[in-house]
Amino acid sequence: xxxxxxxxxxENIFPLIKKFLYSDHEIFLRELISNxxxxxxxxxxxxxxxxxxxxxxxxxxxxxxxxxxKTLHIIDQGIGMTGEEVEKYINQVAFSGAEEFLEKxxxxxxxxxxxxxxxxxxxxxxxxxxxxxxxxxxxxxxxxVRWICDGSPEFTLEETADKTERGTEIILHIAEDSTEFLExxxxxxxxxxxxKFMPVPIKFGTKTHTLPLPENAPEDAVAETxxxxxxxxxxxxxxxxxxxxxxxxxxxxxxxxxxxxxxxEPLFNIHLNVDYPFNLTGILFFPKLSNNLNIExxxxxxxxxxxxxxxxxxxxxxxxLMLLRGVIDSPDIPLNVSRSYLQADGAVKKISSYIxxxxxxxxxxxxxxxxxxxxxxxxxxxxxIEYGIVTEEKFAEKSDKFTLYPTTDGKYFLWSxxxxxxxxxxxxKDGNLIILYASNADEQHSYIQTAKDKGYEVLLxxxxxxxxxxxxxxxxKDKISFARVDADHINNxxxxxxxxxxxxxxxxxxxxxxxxxxSINDKKFTVQLEDLDSTDAPFTITQPEFMRRMKDMQxxxxxxxxxxxxxPEMYNLVVNSNSEFAGxxxxxxxxxxxxxxxxxxxxxxxxxxxxxxxxxxxxFIQKSYKQLEK
Numbered sequence: 327x328x329x330x331x332x333x334x335x336x337e338n339i340f341p342l343i344k345k346f347l348y349s350d351h352e353i354f355l356r357e358l359i360s361n362x363x364x365x366x367x368x369x370x371x372x373x374x375x376x377x378x379x380x381x382x383x384x385x386x387x388x389x390x391x392x393x394x395x396k397t398l399h400i401i402d403q404g405i406g407m408t409g410e411e412v413e414k415y416i417n418q419v420a421f422s423g424a425e426e427f428l429e430k431x432x433x434x435x436x437x438x439x440x441x442x443x444x445x446x447x448x449x450x451x452x453x454x455x456x457x458x459x460x461x462x463x464x465x466x467x468x469x470x471v472r473w474i475c476d477g478s479p480e481f482t483l484e485e486t487a488d489k490t491e492r493g494t495e496i497i498l499h500i501a502e503d504s505t506e507f508l509e510x511x512x513x514x515x516x517x518x519x520x521x522k523f524m525p526v527p528i529k530f531g532t533k534t535h536t537l538p539l540p541e542n543a544p545e546d547a548v549a550e551t552x553x554x555x556x557x558x559x560x561x562x563x564x565x566x567x568x569x570x571x572x573x574x575x576x577x578x579x580x581x582x583x584x585x586x587x588x589x590x591e592p593l594f595n596i597h598l599n600v601d602y603p604f605n606l607t608g609i610l611f612f613p614k615l616s617n618n619l620n621i622e623x624x625x626x627x628x629x630x631x632x633x634x635x636x637x638x639x640x641x642x643x644x645x646x647l648m649l650l651r652g653v654i655d656s657p658d659i660p661l662n663v664s665r666s667y668l669q670a671d672g673a674v675k676k677i678s679s680y681i682x683x684x685x686x687x688x689x690x691x692x693x694x695x696x697x698x699x700x701x702x703x704x705x706x707x708x709x710x711i712e713y714g715i716v717t718e719e720k721f722a723e724k725s726d727k728f729t730l731y732p733t734t735d736g737k738y739f740l741w742s743x744x745x746x747x748x749x750x751x752x753x754x755k756d757g758n759l760i761i762l763y764a765s766n767a768d769e770q771h772s773y774i775q776t777a778k779d780k781g782y783e784v785l786l787x788x789x790x791x792x793x794x795x796x797x798x799x800x801x802x803k804d805k806i807s808f809a810r811v812d813a814d815h816i817n818n819x820x821x822x823x824x825x826x827x828x829x830x831x832x833x834x835x836x837x838x839x840x841x842x843x844x845s846i847n848d849k850k851f852t853v854q855l856e857d858l859d860s861t862d863a864p865f866t867i868t869q870p871e872f873m874r875r876m877k878d879m880q881x882x883x884x885x886x887x888x889x890x891x892x893x894p895e896m897y898n899l900v901v902n903s904n905s906e907f908a909g910x911x912x913x914x915x916x917x918x919x920x921x922x923x924x925x926x927x928x929x930x931x932x933x934x935x936x937x938x939x940x941x942x943x944x945x946f947i948q949k950s951y952k953q954l955e956k
Contacts, residue, residue, distance in 0.1 A: 327484035351504065354454050355389075355513070356520035358496055359449035360399045362387045362631050362922045365404030365494060366526045369465060372405070374494065380465050380492065386527040388556070389517065395506045396500050398410065398455075402526075403493040404462040405809075409471040410820075412483060414462065416473060429467050445462050451496065452477050454504035459497040463489045503727060521635045523563040530558045552569065565653050566632070567611045569597040581611055585624045590614055596688045598654065600680060604673050608654035610685070613704040615649060629655040641674055642683050646713035646721070654681075682714075682721050689728035693740075701738045704730045709789050716794045722802070734767050734774050734784045748783050754818055759806045760820045763787045772934050773811035776862075781819070784811055794880040812935070813871035815856055828857040830912075837910055842901055845924035851899040858900075864907035865931040866900040899931070 366385050373379035385403035392399065407415065451458045456477060463470035470489035475481040489495070498507075503590040506512050514530060532673040536549050561682060563581035564572060573575040577595045582588065592611035600606050610626070625637040626648065640648065642659060689711065693700040703749050711729055714721040733739070739747060745759065752760050762777050764770040774784045787796070796808045809819045814850055830838065835855050843853050849869075873896055902908060907927060914920040929946045932938040938946060 327482060329480070329482050331894075351388060351453045352499075352507075352516055353520070354450040355507075355516045356633060357398075357450045359387060359517075359521050359524060361448055362400055362402035362404060362494065362496075363524055363526045365402050365406070367404075369405040369492075372465070380404075380431070384527075385493075386529050386557070386741070387524075388529040389513060390514055391508055391510050396505070396508060396767050398498040398500060398507060398513070400498075401493065402494045402495075403491065406494055407460075407462045407471070408464045408466060409483060409485065410470045411462065412462065412471055413462065413471050417481065451498055452508050453789050454500055455498035456501040457499040458519060459499075460494060461486060461497070463492055463654040465492050483851070485887075517558050521948075522559050522631065522634065523561070524559050525561050525566075525632050527557045527561055528559045529555045531556045549886060563653070564634070565597070565607050565655055572597075577609065577611075580609065580906050582653070584627070584653065588613070588624060588651075591857070593706055594688075594692065595652070596685055596849070597674045598681065598684055604656065604658040604677060604680075606654065606656040606677055606680065607659070608649045608652060609658075610647065610654075610681075612703075613651055613709065613756055615709050622798050623649050623746055626651060627653050628659070629653060630688050631660065635659075642677055642681075644714070644721075645680050645720050646648040646710055646717050648708050651714065655889050675923050679720065680798065682718055683724075685714075686724040686728070691726070693728045693730075700728075701730065704732065706736065709791070712789055712795045713799045715797050722798065733787045734764055734778075734785050744783075744785075751781055752783070753842075754821045755823045756821075757805060757919065761785065761806060761808045762811050762819065763792075763808060764811050766793065769936055770810075770812050773841045777811050780816060784818070793875045796875070808873055812868055813874065814868045814898065815858060815862075815866055817856070817858060826857045827904070829860075829909065834912055835903055838901065838903060838912060840897070841911055841922055843918060845921040846899070848897055851897050855901050855903045857904050858902040860902075860906065861902045862902050862905065863931070863934075864902050864905040865927045866902070867931045867935045867937065868900060870896070894947075897937075899928070 366387065369378060369380075369385070370382055373380060373382040383403070387403075388399070390399040390401070458475055458477075460473040461470065462473075469485045470487070471483060472486040472488070473481060473483045500508050510531070515681060517528060517530055532553045533552045534551050536551050539547055539549050560583065563583075563714060564576055567576075578591055581592050581595075592615070594612055596610045596612075598606055598610065600607040613624075626639050626643055627637045628635045628639050628642065639654065642654060643650075659677065678895050708730070709726065714859070715725050715729065716722075728738065728740075728826040730738045731744050738799065744761070749759060752762070754760055764774050764896055765786075765788050767774065767786055777784050789795075800806060800808060811819070825860065828835075839853055839855055846853075907923075911920055914923065926946075926949065927950075929938055929942070932948070
């Protein structure tokens, strides 16, 4: 038997591990199963190149809880260790066997799937165990050995006859403050969280399997049952399989495997697969989003060689794609030793750029393959696309190929199609292309109709971040301007070189404006007279485009130095000086009657903009009923 001290650079490393290195104690199981997986995959590689003269077979990893003896066992059938290797890999803490193995076999082991970045992973066991045993037998023809350590730098190492099969068994004697890890429910939860897609089958207990009845079995026959291993993981998840070998049903099945509580099907998926200049695989799913910006639930999961790391993927996945779901797996993502957070690195930026490009290419291919289907899904994906346009320049540059602009009539245009359609009619006298839009087809119906009567197209842009998208488009494209249909009278939104006919002279106009201003006496409204068609509404309420857009932008984050959140509501009251109503006001001599007419017309204009509320609305309704009684 050998006794000795573990080669550590401080007096006792274990309290440091427990207190500082691993912030979350539960990850000890992830680390130990990762080590068992490494050991199994090493053996697979060595047998495949003929260096290990043993039968690889169908190895699995077994996790067992012995509540009575307060132990947790992790057993693998992998490469095992000799006494010398235990001395080297376990006692010399800062040494990673997996890294050495990769270095030695770097030319042939590239795809062997060994995790092996974390030499300290084994020592996470001491966060929950007061004593740890290793019983291991190498694939080489050497005796098995037992290593025992009680959490101090002292250990014992001796040969043992207790193990005759190749592989390693780790026995954790669970500490009094960690007895939750003796509960089968807790261990199952951790296995499903961290090891659900590990590349080696993981057995956790057994389950009853019902055997199929033979074809000629009588009707009252009872099927036989048998106890089989309960394999808790899926060793070959969809992202590890070539896209050519997967059907749409396979992707849907995997989606529900990832998110068991999601009952809605995703709209489509993007399969990621790259091996230069970094390794990355994964599958991203577009869920039905509509205008929902909630990204707290069912987030993208980050794996490292099929080991779950985190679902906090900010930095690896561009912000706008955080709205998606799915998996990203890369051995090249730099994590700290406990895998608990990402370390800034040039490779991360490259990965983020690759994912952005891949999503843009997928969008372009989807619209080309089936335009009709893409249009049907547009309302469910537009928030992601629009968010990408605002936040990712490379994505914005490609976005014209797949960004749709829907109209209030239910038509969809790509940018080039929209330009071609509206340029002849919606170019103003200064050569600017004016793009009219509504944010709510019902509330802005009268304004939309006025625009359509002139032959104009009106887009329906109703997502929460549209003000930011519009600003981006106006700054990146030449001579275009967006105007919401209720921002001004349509004649002012798209100004043309057309003669204006006025029924009133300047003196009459001044009088009309004075009467209106005195009657409404409301600082929210700026009165402006316009020579419009005599059939146009006598009063129209509009909200200046710049002011409203700044307020909208601040509501969704933005607005910058303008600080519009504290600004009062401000509107323009457009008075049609060519309307019959304008003439009626000028002819009415009774001041009280004149004020009543103006107030009634203002109430109608407010009503059309959903601005008439509370007592004002009640008074208006009562006044209208009295009119009926006359």
